[in-house]
Structures are given as structure tokens and as C-alpha cells.
Amino acid sequence: MAAATALLVSAPVLGGADNLQTTQTNIYGTPGGLIDMPTAEVAPEGQLSTTLSAYGAGNNLTTRTTLSFQILPRLSASFRYSGVGGLLPEPGRPTFDTLYDRSFDLSYRLINEGRVRPALTIGLRDLAGTGVYSGEYLVATKSIADRFRLSAGVGWGRLGTYGTFSSTGNRPAVTLGKGGIPSYDRWFRGDMAAFGGLSWQVTQKLSFAAEYSSDGYQREVRANALERKIPWNFGVGYKVSDSLRLNAYSLYGSEFGAGLTLSLNTRKTAVKGGLEGAPLPVAPRAPGSAADLGWTTDQTRQAQAIGSLKGLLDRDGIKLHGLQIEPRSAHIQIRNTRFDMRAQAVGRTARAMSRSLPASVETFTITQMIEGQPTTSVTMSRTDLERLENAPATQILAASRFQDGAVTDNGVTLMPDAYPRFDYSIGPYLRFSVFDPENPLRYSAGIKAKAEYHIAPGWIAAGSVSQKIIGNLGDITLPGPSGLPRVRSNVAFYNQSDEPTIDYLTLAKYGRPAKNFYSRLTVGYLERMYAGASAELLWKPVDSRFALGVEVNYVLPRAYDQQFGTRTRATPTGVIPEWNGHVSAYYDVGYGFHTQLDVGQYLAGDFGATLSVDRVFANGWSVGAYATKTDVSSATFGEGSFDKGIRIVIPFSWGTGSPSLQKSETVLKSLSRDGGARLEVDGRLYDKVKDTHRPQMAKTWGKFWR
Known part of the structure; x- marks a missing residue:
């Protein structure tokens, strides 16, 4: 390993230092032109890709579905949901046919490629939780004559289980909490091993790769889920279009795999130039x-x-x-x-x-x-x-x-x-739940009708009614008792009705109590699971990137049929508190990063904070994550240890090329838990007003003349 690294650093290799960008992903769905091993390559900034890969067959089939995002030119993150077939349960763990596992990766480019110097990247694979794919690495990559890229690195964890040459101490095997907590006690600890590989871009569309793997697949080999005959992997990739790539792999001399990657760049528009009609020109005045x-x-x-x-x-x-x-x-x-x-x-x-x-x-x-x-x-x-x-x-x-x-x-x-005026819309809806170990994807689809009646300045009556046509969201298994009242974990009961349901039915009053202040009071059926009243006050100057808000809510749990009834606050695991609320701070950090910190009491009565970070692009795309930690212990919270998720906002205008205020928001999170749960009231003030203020408008001011 040392000799290979020295060769990469010292050899006078020609080739442009293009920061080693790539739109390829490996079988783990992370940026790179190899197969099972990481490289120091990065995707173009703002690249969002989804990779579906699989190898094996029958009971030994392993699938990986990965969402990767290039957050910054040097920083990338990946979220993966895997189904690993053929494994034996670990002692004390439940039995399973397929082990479903969530994992999260981060990688950071420490050094960009130079004329002689290779790029160097540090990475954490499956950095939190049960650690099925846990591993850390340092890897260097150098381009050779434009079409070749050579990579060599050293890995820990899974990446240090074959060809071990040294160790950095003992690597703990005990999971912190109930999963979901960063396993910092393992990082860069334990056995070390070397890996490397070569990728060859044969044509604009066709590529080949070969690698030497340091992953021993020890657990899979013990369970006879995979036969590891050789440490070599080989792959071929074909670029169908800028948004679609296909891959095929030969793995460890015994398995064949395939992958499909769908990608787009959130910084670029899907329709170039826009389809809206040209504006009328300014009419100059005649002299005098x-x-x-x-x-x-x-x-x-x-x-x-x-x-x-x-x-x-x-x-x-x-x-x-x-x-x-x-x-x-x-x-x-x-x-x-x-x-x-x-x-x-x-x-x-x-x-x-x-x-x-x-x-x-x-x-x-x-x-x-x-x-x-x-x-x-x-x-x-x-x-x-x-x-x-x-x-x-x-x-x-x-x-x-x-x-x-x-x-x-x-x-x-x-x-x-x-005033008064009436607006309405009718269209399809889709709700889904992911990460249920018994069924990784559950859904509900149907028709939704929404209406708003603007009575007078600031006064709005609004409602939404849904009719389910198909779906299995009502089949979600309730988690075991957690010591908290069931404020969200009984969500399955709210998805079992085949009758029309009221999503919300509210009367809201928006106001401007003073300069820089905004207010909202909402009463009625606030969301699918709760009725009551919600009051909010926001301080947000028009030229400031900073805002402060406070929200107080009084809630009643709604009846499971989601019509006009409510139900008792008492649940088998506790009583739902009447009051909850938060103090919130918002800050536009710059470079498209928006942060939000909410501190207060959640629906189950637990106290804590939620930190949200979103990368917002000028075209309206937003990709971000949030995490909530309260005074509820990991054991009480259950699987995942604390609430967290990824959210993606896609503006309709990005896909259609025509201006539109409509957006699609997707939240990927663990199963509904009771800790860290917050009311989902519509119309919160910060999201309503921030786009009209100077800091946000200045980012898109180039559209002023369009």
C-alpha cells in the first residue's frame, strides 16, 4: 500500500486536473468508477442520483437502493436502503428472511488532483447504526492520459477484512443506542487493508473497471450467502443518456450483479430557456x-x-x-x-x-x-x-x-x-411509508380535493378531502410499547378507512401586528391526526437573513375515520398532552444553505430540539436533512434512537419549463415513532414569507427582466 501511494504521488503522470468529476456510481451507489471499492472521484456539484443494484439470486439476493447527493464540490452524502439475503441472525436479534438495513455515507475530498498530485478523499461508509456495511477509508485517485483513472486506498471496518496488514486498535462491535447514532467509537479503528483499481473510459458511453477488494464479506461467507473465490471484481458500464446509466459486474469470481443509475443535476433546469411567453417591453415616455x-x-x-x-x-x-x-x-x-x-x-x-x-x-x-x-x-x-x-x-x-x-x-x-374569493383544485394524491422491515414500501393513492375561501384580509377558510382508491398503509405493524403516548406510531389506524377522509378543515387568521412581525392563528381539524388550535408569531425583517418565531399548539387527537369526531387523549402507552410548541430560529447561511433550529415540547410531551439544514438552489430545488433529539432515551424511542429524515423539494417549474408556484415535497424517514413528533399544521409563516424578502429575491433577480 505504501509503495502504491508513493508511486501515485511521485510519478510524473500527464493528464488534466479536472477535479476528477464523474457521473458514474459504484454498486453502493456512491460516486466513482469502480465496483465495490470507493475512489476519490466526485460528482458535479448538485448532482442527485438514485442507484438500484443487485447481486446473487433467490434467498441470497442482495439489493441496494441508494440516494446520493453532491452537497458541495468536495462533500457528498449517500443514503442507502439494502435488503441482504441469506444472512444468519446475530445472537439476540430477531429472525429474518432478508435483513433490511439503512445506512448513511459521507465523503470529503481533502486534496484536489494536480498535474502530478492525485486527489485524496476521506470517507465514512454506514457511519451510524447497526453497521452492516460499516467502514472507513482514505483513497487517492489519479487520471492517466484522460481515459484512465487509477485508485489506491486503505480501509477499516468491512474495508479492512481481507489482506489485513496492520491495526489501529480494537473495533467495538456493540451498537450505540438503538441504531441511528453515529458509531464514532468505531471510526478508523481495527484492522487495516489495502484496496485499489483502474477504470477505463473506452468511449463517451462505454467504460470498464477492475479492482482489488479489501472487503472479506465475512458475515456473508459464514452464512454461505456468498462464495468469495478471488479478491477481484470486474465491471462494465454503459451510458444510455445523461440521466440513465447501466452497469454489470462480476464479483469475487462467484457472483454476477447489475445496477441502474438515474441522475439529474439540481442546479440545472430540465427545460432550457423556459417556456413562458416573453414579457412586454418597458414603454418609454415621450419627452415632456x-x-x-x-x-x-x-x-x-x-x-x-x-x-x-x-x-x-x-x-x-x-x-x-x-x-x-x-x-x-x-x-x-x-x-x-x-x-x-x-x-x-x-x-x-x-x-x-x-x-x-x-x-x-x-x-x-x-x-x-x-x-x-x-x-x-x-x-x-x-x-x-x-x-x-x-x-x-x-x-x-x-x-x-x-x-x-x-x-x-x-x-x-x-x-x-x-374579497371574497374562492379557489379550489382536484387531483391525485400519493402517500407512502418506507423502511418497514416487513414491507419496505407501503403506499396509499387516491383523489384529493382542496379548497380555500378568502373571506376578508387575512381570513381564510380551507379544507381538503381525500378518497383512497388503493393502498396498504393501513397494514403497518404497530411498534411495541415505548413508554410514550402513541402520538404517531398508531398512524396505521388513520389509513384503514375506505370512506372519504378530511385531511384538514381550518379557519386561519393571518396578520401584521407590527413592522417586521407576522402572525397566524389556525383553528379546526389541523391535520389528519389532530384537531385544535395553533398560534404563531414570526419576526423577520425584509432585508435580514435571520428570523425568530414562536408557536404554541393546543391539540385533540382526531377519530381514526378522519371525519368530524375526536377521541380520548388516553392511549395504551400514555396520555397525549394538551399543549406543545416551539421557539424557532432561522438563518440563511449563504451559498444556498438554510438552517432552522426548533426548541420546545413535542406532541408526546418530550422536550428537545430539531436541527434542519437544507441546500436550496436558485431554481427552487431543495435537498436537506433534519434530526430531532429530545429527553427520550434511545431505548424508549425504539429503533433508530431518535427522529431524523431527508427531505427533497422539487419545483414543478423545473420539470415543465413554465413558471409555477407548485412544488412536490418528499420526506424520507424511519417508521413513524412517538419521540420528537411535531404537529403538521399547514401555513407556517417562515416558508410563506421568506421568498418575498430581499435576501431570497436577490438570488433570483436575474429573472427580473424575463
Whole structure:
């Protein structure tokens, strides 16, 4: 191993230092062009890939489903769900036909490739939990003549079980907690072994790989689930398209495997250029026209200007909510029903104002309305708008002023159609549950109807009704008693009804109690499992990346049929508390990272905190994770030790190329547990208002002129 590393470092190998990017994944679903062993290669930043791989057959079939994400240019993370067939249960463990296991990997590129120097990466495989695939490694990779990449490394854990040449001490075998806790006591401890391999990019589509593996597959060999004849693996890959790759493997001289990888880059749009119609150009004023104030006493001209403005906004899916027109200034309030890039809605509104308002109106103020309340007001001069139409968008951003809409709200007259108004939608729904050891995927699908009635400023009655058509979510087995009241673990009972169910039925009041403050009060059937009342207050200045909030909830458990009844708070394992709530801090760290810390009491009465970190891209994609730790012990919580999950938000506009406010959110988490459970009330304030504030709008300001 030492000799191989020295050779890689010292050899005067030619080849461009392209940071060794790759869109290939190995059989574990992590970036790299080898088979079972890791490399120092990385995926392009923002790359999200799903790999399905399998080897063996019958009772010895092993499958791995991996979601990998390149968080930063040097940092990648992978989440894997495996089904390992043919293993023997460990002492004290339940019997099984297939061992289903969750694992989480992290890798970090310590050194980028140079002209002579190889790239060097440190990695943790299956870094928490039961450690079925637990292993750590240091690996170096060097490109050779553009088409070849040579890798060599040293591994611990599983990666140190064949060809061991040294040791760094004893490696504990006892799992920390009930799984899910980082197994830091094992990292880089125990036997060490060397591994390596070579990948060859034959053509743009075809690649080959060969490797020497340091994974002894000891547990599989003992159970006769795999015969390890040789330490060599061989693979061939074929790139069908930028989003689909196929792989085939020969493993250890005894097995054949295959893999399929679906990938996309969250930083790039699926439809280049966008499909929305081009905006109308800014209408420059004729010289001297700004001196004409005759329109101020002419009701017909005023009505024509307002009608023209409303029509131009309707053309773009923007609703004129209210307005105030003075001889030299105009302030309008808008409801954006179309543009997920809020800067684009403001830009199109400013163009419409330039084409419809009298020439004497020099100052434009545009306020975005959210749930009947003003959020951010953007003020700009008409002269700047005319002058900078063909300049970079950053110039009109610098010339614009952002204010709290609560300050500029005085004097605005609401349009006749502002209230009351009714909105509704009907469409399919899909709910699913993963990681049930008895059935890794359960689902429920059907039809959902949603409606909102906007009664008056800030007052909204809303509801959603679902009808299940097919599904098996009601078959989830209840976990054993945990010492906590069943606040989420009885979710199966809420999925057994074949009758129409009320997802939520609420009356909400949104308000602006003071500058920089937002409020919400929601009462009714708050979510599928709870009714009651939820009150929230948020402090969020329009130009700040920081926000603070507080939420207090009074809850009643709903009847299992999810219609109009409630049930007793008493459960077989405890009494559900009446009150819960949190204090929350939000911070936009920069580089697309948003963090949130919630501290308080959860549904089961346990006290603790939830930390969330999301990487949010300018196109609306978001990939993140959260973890909750409360005063509930790992033993009481059950399998997984504490609540955690991965969430992915996909904007519809990314896939269709047309602006849309609709998004799809997927949360991958362990089975529903009672510890760390939080109310799922709709309409929380931070997510409602943050996209309209300056820090977030500035990231997409390039859309102002689109």
C-alpha cells in the first residue's frame, strides 16, 4: 500500500486536473468508477442520483437502493436502503428472511488532483447504526492520459477484512443506542487493508473497471450467502443518456450483479430557456409627457389606466389586489399566482405599470401579498426602469429599495374582486411509508380535493378531502410499547378507512401586528391526526437573513375515520398532552444553505430540539436533512434512537419549463415513532414569507427582466 501511494504521488503522470468529476456510481451507489471499492472521484456539484443494484439470486439476493447527493464540490452524502439475503441472525436479534438495513455515507475530498498530485478523499461508509456495511477509508485517485483513472486506498471496518496488514486498535462491535447514532467509537479503528483499481473510459458511453477488494464479506461467507473465490471484481458500464446509466459486474469470481443509475443535476433546469411567453417591453415616455397632470381630474383616463394595468397583469397570471395612484407615484399590491421566482413577478409588474400608468407617475412601489397580508414592498423609479431595461439585472436591483409592506400599506384601496374569493383544485394524491422491515414500501393513492375561501384580509377558510382508491398503509405493524403516548406510531389506524377522509378543515387568521412581525392563528381539524388550535408569531425583517418565531399548539387527537369526531387523549402507552410548541430560529447561511433550529415540547410531551439544514438552489430545488433529539432515551424511542429524515423539494417549474408556484415535497424517514413528533399544521409563516424578502429575491433577480 505504501509503495502504491508513493508511486501515485511521485510519478510524473500527464493528464488534466479536472477535479476528477464523474457521473458514474459504484454498486453502493456512491460516486466513482469502480465496483465495490470507493475512489476519490466526485460528482458535479448538485448532482442527485438514485442507484438500484443487485447481486446473487433467490434467498441470497442482495439489493441496494441508494440516494446520493453532491452537497458541495468536495462533500457528498449517500443514503442507502439494502435488503441482504441469506444472512444468519446475530445472537439476540430477531429472525429474518432478508435483513433490511439503512445506512448513511459521507465523503470529503481533502486534496484536489494536480498535474502530478492525485486527489485524496476521506470517507465514512454506514457511519451510524447497526453497521452492516460499516467502514472507513482514505483513497487517492489519479487520471492517466484522460481515459484512465487509477485508485489506491486503505480501509477499516468491512474495508479492512481481507489482506489485513496492520491495526489501529480494537473495533467495538456493540451498537450505540438503538441504531441511528453515529458509531464514532468505531471510526478508523481495527484492522487495516489495502484496496485499489483502474477504470477505463473506452468511449463517451462505454467504460470498464477492475479492482482489488479489501472487503472479506465475512458475515456473508459464514452464512454461505456468498462464495468469495478471488479478491477481484470486474465491471462494465454503459451510458444510455445523461440521466440513465447501466452497469454489470462480476464479483469475487462467484457472483454476477447489475445496477441502474438515474441522475439529474439540481442546479440545472430540465427545460432550457423556459417556456413562458416573453414579457412586454418597458414603454418609454415621450419627452415632456411627464408634465401632463390632466389625468388627475379625468375619471375616464384613470379608469382606463387601471383597466389596462389589470389586463396586462392578468395576462401574466398576476392579480391586482389593491392600488393607490398619486400624481407622481403609484403603489400597487399584487397576488402572484404563477411565478415561483418572485423577482420575475415584480419585474413583469413593473413593465405593466410602465405601459399603463400616466407618464407623470415617476415612482413605482410594488407590494407582494401573502395570505391577505403585505410582505415586501419594492420601490423603483420609472426613469431607472426605462434606462436599465437592457442592462444587467444587478443594476436595477441596486437602484431599487426594499421595505416592509406593513409600513407602506396606508392609503391602498382594495380592488372589488380582492374579497371574497374562492379557489379550489382536484387531483391525485400519493402517500407512502418506507423502511418497514416487513414491507419496505407501503403506499396509499387516491383523489384529493382542496379548497380555500378568502373571506376578508387575512381570513381564510380551507379544507381538503381525500378518497383512497388503493393502498396498504393501513397494514403497518404497530411498534411495541415505548413508554410514550402513541402520538404517531398508531398512524396505521388513520389509513384503514375506505370512506372519504378530511385531511384538514381550518379557519386561519393571518396578520401584521407590527413592522417586521407576522402572525397566524389556525383553528379546526389541523391535520389528519389532530384537531385544535395553533398560534404563531414570526419576526423577520425584509432585508435580514435571520428570523425568530414562536408557536404554541393546543391539540385533540382526531377519530381514526378522519371525519368530524375526536377521541380520548388516553392511549395504551400514555396520555397525549394538551399543549406543545416551539421557539424557532432561522438563518440563511449563504451559498444556498438554510438552517432552522426548533426548541420546545413535542406532541408526546418530550422536550428537545430539531436541527434542519437544507441546500436550496436558485431554481427552487431543495435537498436537506433534519434530526430531532429530545429527553427520550434511545431505548424508549425504539429503533433508530431518535427522529431524523431527508427531505427533497422539487419545483414543478423545473420539470415543465413554465413558471409555477407548485412544488412536490418528499420526506424520507424511519417508521413513524412517538419521540420528537411535531404537529403538521399547514401555513407556517417562515416558508410563506421568506421568498418575498430581499435576501431570497436577490438570488433570483436575474429573472427580473424575463
